[in-house]
Structure formats: C-alpha cells, structure tokens
Amino acid sequence: MSDPLEWKDVTGTISTDRHSAVRFRAGAECGDVFEEDVEFDGYTLTIEVSGESDALAMVEAIRKTSI
Numbered sequence: 001m002s003d004p005l006e007w008k009d010v011t012g013t014i015s016t017d018r019h020s021a022v023r024f025r026a027g028a029e030c031g032d033v034f035e036e037d038v039e040f041d042g043y044t045l046t047i048e049v050s051g052e053s054d055a056l057a058m059v060e061a062i063r064k065t066s067i
Helices: 052-064
Strands: 010-014 022-035 038-047
Touching: none
Parallel strands: none
Antiparallel strands: 010 022, 022 038
16 A cells, blocks of 8 residues: 655645644655755654644644543
C-alpha cells in the first residue's frame, strides 16, 4: 500500500476551542527544510496561525496531546 502523502499534499480546515477555522497542510518534503546544509527527508505539517501567541498556543496544545 502506498503512502497517501508521498505524491500529494493533504490540506484542510479544523476547528479548535480558540479558533473556528484553522487551515493546515501535510505533505512530504526533502532538502534543506529546517536548516541550511542539513538534509531532511520526511513529512511536515504546516498550520496557519494569525500571530505569535496563536503559534505558541498550538505548540503547547500539541505538547499536551498524547497518542
């Protein structure tokens, strides 16, 4: 079975207690994604936020969530 993110991005919208609509994109990436001259080959998740406080709130929510 192939990986659904291998050949395309998955995009959508979710809601949170804080926001009625949060856009996201998940997809495969490679190359200098995070640091120059440091190769990355994997998947990334991009979440659109309106500012620093929203970004930090998302990071904190992810840290508190266990699978």
